[in-house]
Amino acid sequence: MRIIVLIIYAAFLTPIMAFGKSDCGSLENHYGPYDYTNPMHVKNRLTIVERYHFSSDVEFLKRGITGDAMGDVTYTLRAFPNHHRALFTVIRYYTQENRPENAKKYFTAECFFDRAIRFKPNDGTVHMLYGIYLHRLKKYDEAQKSYETALKLNTNKAEVHYNMGLLYTDMKDYNKALAHAHEAYKLGYPLQGLKNRLVRANAWR
Numbered sequence: 001m002r003i004i005v006l007i008i009y010a011a012f013l014t015p016i017m018a019f020g021k022s023d024c025g026s027l028e029n030h031y032g033p034y035d036y037t038n039p040m041h042v043k044n045r046l047t048i049v050e051r052y053h054f055s056s057d058v059e060f061l062k063r064g065i066t067g068d069a070m071g072d073v074t075y076t077l078r079a080f081p082n083h084h085r086a087l088f089t090v091i092r093y094y095t096q097e098n099r100p101e102n103a104k105k106y107f108t109a110e111c112f113f114d115r116a117i118r119f120k121p122n123d124g125t126v127h128m129l130y131g132i133y134l135h136r137l138k139k140y141d142e143a144q145k146s147y148e149t150a151l152k153l154n155t156n157k158a159e160v161h162y163n164m165g166l167l168y169t170d171m172k173d174y175n176k177a178l179a180h181a182h183e184a185y186k187l188g189y190p191l192q193g194l195k196n197r198l199v200r201a202n203a204w205r
Helices: 002-012 039-053 069-079 084-095 101-105 109-119 124-136 140-153 157-170 174-186 193-200
Strands: none
Touching: 039 069, 069 084, 069 109, 084 109, 084 124, 109 124, 124 140, 124 157, 140 157, 157 174, 157 193, 174 193
């Protein structure tokens, strides 16, 4: 079983993700690690982690509970390496302007995602979130690869199609952007930002 997981992990690596244990640390932890997509782990383990380390203030980087906010995010992601909302907080933190100097004391964003993918390589939402991070850095080709992996794995395909549409809009590949937009809306995605951007670019039809 472990061999199969390692093969899956290797297949989904992008160049920037090739860090591994020596660079980004072991996944071993005194509490966990637990799987954010496992209903039993969520039911029995998640509440205590979020109560003491992942409040709304932590999620939106307003203030921490036990220290600064990123310290609590780090604790959360050590316990649940593929915690989707905490990973989005990582994106928010590492792509904000005027990032605090103490960012260097934490894992890099790339390491947080490396750890998440090593832990659960077939979690499509993690790949989508990594794509969003790369997209925000304007690393469009790498973002595209992560989104494509997410699309193969993710049950929430509407959200992946929507984000791919945004990516192709930024790349000015409007035909592909339009195709992904139609897929997203056909699947019931509610946000109209992608459509509005395509309308402004005279590419909506």
